[in-house]
Amino acid sequence: QVQLVQSGAEVKKPGASVKVSCKASGYTFTGYYIHWVRQAPGQGLEWMGWINPNSGGTNYAQKFQDRVTMTRDTSITTAYMELSRVKSDDTAVYYCARGPVRIGSWFDPWGQGTLVTVSS
């Protein structure tokens, strides 16, 4: 079955970088976008951007443009999201989600989420 499995929880100090992985299985990795979405404690969902695993092309939300980098390794069907210069309000659960390669597409399925805690 289609599955996205994310890396484990992280604790980072302010100013550091964090890199979260998302291992895909059960489908053709290069045939779908991987999106990243985060959710701060008690808050709603916030879209961060996508990567096209086939081309490596990316599209980042303006809010994260200068701090986020999304990459992929097709040999191990894994996508990565790296957030630099983290601050306390980056504390959140970070999700990856698969999305069809088409305008206006949805997210399905989602990874289990990775809790990133930023604390001094």
Add this chain to the structure above:
Amino acid sequence: SYVLTQPPSVSVAPGQTARITCGGNNIGSKTVHWYQQKPGQAPVLVVYNDSDRPSGIPERLSGSNSGNTATLTISRVEAGDEADYYCQVWDSISDHRVFGTGTKVTVL
């Protein structure tokens, strides 16, 4: 940027119908997707392309979209429907995805 507004909460008795709205400027011209998120779990797609249901999602959940409002309707509400629900669209101007503010559905 494009804004989607949802009511913070909706309360409904078991067996009744819950309607969750998602307001946005001319949202009827966009394609809307809906997600259900239970506490401590990842979101799950429940409606896509305004009114289509993924396999495994009961027919009790249905979607519609017109004018400035999209609606997720849950008929014959059950205790297991208690969750947060989010609408989502693609903003063609920014080429970004946008989520609604989320609605907590409480089953009385």
